[in-house]
Amino acid sequence: MRPGPLAPLLLAVLSSVACAGAPRPAAAPAPPARAGACPPRPACDAPPPAALPRGFRHTRSRLVASGWPRHRGRDLFARPGGPQWAIAKFAYGPQDDDLEGEDVEAYLLRGCSGAWERLGTFRTSDDDRPHPTAEGIPDTGGRVYLDLTAGRRLDVGRHRVHFAVAGDGTSADLFIEVLPPGARVAVTDVDGTLTSSEVAVVGELFGGAPPAAHPGAAEAMRALADSGIHLFYVTARPEWLVGSTRAWLRRQGFPPGILHTTIGVTGAFGGAAAHYKTIELGWLKARTGIVPSFGFGNMPSDVTTYTAAGIAPSGCYYYKLGGDLRGGVHHDDYRALAPALFSPPAACAP
Template sequence: MDFFARSLAIAGLSVSLAACAGAPAQSRPAAVAQTAAAPPPMAPPGPCALRPSCDTPFPAPSKREFRHNRSGLLASALGPRHRGRDLFLLPGTPQWVLGKFAYGPADKDLKDEDIDVYLLRGCGAAWEKVGTYRTTEDEGSHPAVVGVADEGGQIFVNLAQVLPGGPLGVGRHRIKMVVAGDGTSVDLFLEVLPAGARIVVTDIDGTLTEKEEALVGDVLTGNHSQTHPGAVDVMRSLSGRGFFMFYLTARPHWLEPRTREWLRLRGFPPGIVHTSVTATGRMGGAAASFKSGELSLLKTATGLLPELAFGNMPSDVDAYWSSGIPRTFYYKLADDARGGVKHDDYRTLLPSLGELPAVCP
């Protein structure tokens, strides 16, 4: 992530200038909604089904007036930068919906406004409305939850306490959070894990993308970069053997929707996506600390540590090694892999990884 983080300020400035030039919010690069193109067709990855894509169409939301005039002015002038926080969960634990609502390159908070929350339980065929919740006004007005602090413009909802049908069961669930005042929205996913769940964690920039700095061009142009040959096949093969995917990147938090869209378009199996919780991303030692912290939070919440990990930078090595992940793989890494496997072609990994036992959830 080093080159990407250094270059992001330039890309962010360019996006800001494009937004200020009067482009409609729906077309700005930072907007939540991107393209609806389908991922490429691919062969079945293994004996287990991939996690469901949760693509049941969402009905058009009915908008209401903003509670405050300032909010309407904010939303009309700037594009949305909303994001949610995916989570791995265990049955019987709190089931948090964590959403941040903001607009424009400066990340202006949407304060004291209504957010309608909807659920696609088990990635089924019918959306259900959970309720309406008010965004926070002041930083720290709600306690931090699973490493996410309240910085204003956020909602914190424990589904286990409010769902009329009872807490979410084992499976993949999609949440859509809709701003009542303008109908903009953002998704997140909750994965309630079964007993014996196995997880694989992977970095994205330079590990899956064709270049370390590929996202900079994507942000500037609105394109979606390519991936390393064989990377999609490896991840689909692991998902097809029953592993749950954890996409962990030190990208800035406002790129979470674009990151999820890129993974979908390139055919990667559905999983949980975590970006950094900062507006500029992390690099070097800060990226390593962020990732090791995320892996520690995962272990605290679920008792689980990923069995396999993929990266390409020394910061990935530091994070995975300090976390104790037993099997690690690094793409074109020049530095010490600390016992991990170095490789320059994902296709060379397929034979051995394809021999891992399949444990379908």
């Protein structure tokens, strides 16, 4: 997002009117298959087991849950032999009140196919007994940290974890992509890079129409996915917008990928946004050894971030951005860019 003096205030106000937990939206119609392309990654949209609410353990939790649910899961890239965490946050209402000391049921759709596996019942954290930081996510209360390496390790492929609050049946989802050796990743900003404007999300949250995508943007990302490249959507939006952001990407026809927001309730702007994205790409390299092959942005901060991450300038594309692009590529039409982004892959990963 473009920095501005009202931006933090706007997001603070929006946090009092936005609602999470909406049904999964229908995806845009699938485009015709491209000759020589990898099969599309699974949408992972099988309905999870029905939740049967059984009431909360604590009286306070009933009061907290009188607000609307703003639960969210944290997507993850992982390696087969590395750490594999499923991390989610459970909170309600305009103040993002944590749901502490309550049971959450967890389910896994391994490989995005077959039957859902029940992983067990887990208890949300509280401020008095925080969980150690994992995957760079500190425990601020109301979180579940599920270590999948303890007898549940995931193979190469895309997987979905579904959490349901035992007290009321509200839920959160996350996606994990376990990458094979040689995997390639493309990272893209969202606001202004894929959406029609930097602040389009503001109008939507105040009851306006959802933002449009730049013409051809979804097609360009599909060209990369068809080439076997994994998509990493990185936005400085606040954490509670992960669900609506994922829904927007799906509606607009963007290919499945890993989505990260900030972990705060107000998001990040300007230099703080660049710092956040730099940390994200640092974590990607630390976890997987991967430096993205492509980067897409629309702000000088994106140039700074992608340069610092070591992405080759020839793989960096900046939408309608002037100034010093550090060797990156200026473009003003994704429709013209998309054909050049497809490269028939030698092999396709699950």
